[in-house]
Amino acid sequence: MDQNGLEPNREMTFLKEPEPPRGLALDVLPGVKRVVAGNAASMTYHGTNTYLIDDPDGGLIVLDPGPDLPGHVAAIVKAGGGRIRRILLSHTHSDHVGATAELKAATGAPTYGWKRSATPSFEPDFALDDGDTISGLTATFTPGHAADHLCFAWRDGILFSGDHVMGWSSSVVSPPLGDMKAYLASLELLLDRPDTLYLCGHGPALPNPQAYVRLLIAHRRRREEAISRAIAARPQTTAELVSRLYAKTDPMLRRAAERNVLAHLIKLDAEGRVTRQGNTWRINAQRAEKQNVEV
Structure with a gap:
């Protein structure tokens, strides 16, 4: 393992972290906490990261409520301390959107997501387009892993990368709503950005993200040629x-x-x-x- 915690893999290296405590809001950066859902599995690592982000108006933004687990929602509400004002979605896979209805009912906070939801059972209260900014977070449309996937750029070079880029694993692209051509184009899009740290939908934060994105692109190109x-x-x-x-x-x-x-x-x-x-x-x-x- 190197100084960034990277472990060797046959084709790439991936970040690992100890299993985090459950039901607690863990400090990530000044102004950002995460509550890790109890849905650990081979496809979700230790569980979905639900982020609580300081809103400029003194409230809190919840990014990705996570799976439909009552204990997880209770932990988010407790961590929010009555300050939750908005609920943002990176995409509508069930391990990210499942708890949205319950969290909205508990807090009264409106929901924000891509303008064309990929899940018929969910429509955001406020539809986001590429480049829209809400409470200091700028939406970047990054389809591929999901047809409605958004990354959110924050201050100081921070990008909430959802499941588009994760340090613990490469992402699954599952047709028909997953699209490999779109996924690779979205990875290329990130290379043109000045981000210095990704906060991912699962697993730990990812430093030096452009180098990792280049490895992801090369990995996919090698797989395609194979x-x-x-x-x-x-x-x-x-x-x-x-x-x-x-x-x-x-x-x-x-x-x-x-x-x-x-x-x-x-x-x-x-x-x-x-x-x-x-x-x-x-x-x-x-x-x-x-x-x-x-x-």
């Missing part, structure tokens, strides 16, 4: 590609790997690099021939 080479060797199903390219045995992790591979394949198909026949993926022979690619 998929292309595997299909060039012989036509294969998504499941066969997962077995060939991943060594995961945990059912949840294997399912996530399959969704990522499918997202890559859909992107390659849209680019004309592969074709699908039933459940089997093949290299686009006509395009490969034009490019003098051996198939």
